[in-house]
Amino acid sequence: MSRYDGLSLSQLIDLMHDIVPPEPVSLLPTTVGWWLLTGWLLALGLIALGHRVATYRANRYRREALRALDALARQEAGASQAVAVLLKRTALGAYPRHEVAALQGAAWAEFLCYSSDNDPEVRAAASALAQAAYRPPVSDPRLMAAARRWIEVHRA
Template structure:
């Protein structure tokens, strides 16, 4: 070593710090991961609840498909009354019994139109459902029955759930 402090011989290489480790991550990444995990759990829980809440719709679609297969095969006897039963059961699953159970005829069809946001049940091919239910073995036109099935499927898919408000009834 040279005693002269300005001598280049006294210079040493720079001491480099060790490389930055990948683990443990900075606290922000842990917070972000926890937030994403919580959001995923909430989204999964809501999806599961929605799936379970719509079980009645899936069952109604299965029953309507079975009726449609019978109609396509030419076995229309009783299909109209079964269609009405499926619609009533579906409505009872989605709305309070007090708002649905007593409805018949035009009031029932109006309820279906109002809740399905359509006019297919009062003005369309499905308006015959109220009479067909009590037709017994009298022949219901297959074309009208197919159109009513189409409208019923659309109602099952699109009707809104009961939100706690009155459905226009004058009851206390």
């Protein structure tokens, strides 16, 4: 005969042991490999962040040129000469002076096309942009759009 024979259900329940939960599992890595992987991932993240900050700082001249172009676009009078000056100033900020300063006419138009990887919008208006500084001021939305496109896409 067993020692549990004749006991009621409540007496049997009183004889049961409490459930012992397992110890919680730590979320921290315990082996060296995981710590090395964590270190590599943190280093890659810091390098990517540094590259992002450097790119943002390097493109400051673009943001300033786009702000100046927006200000010119708000003016009602013809701003084609001012757009030409702005493009030259932007190019001087992005490229070495000896490569850009003396360019004019067809050479300047070719530079605009080449530096924008022959963007179709820039190529279509390159000659007008190159001659805009030497012609009477006019309001031409096509020139503004091409100038904006060149500022956005040129390689520096």
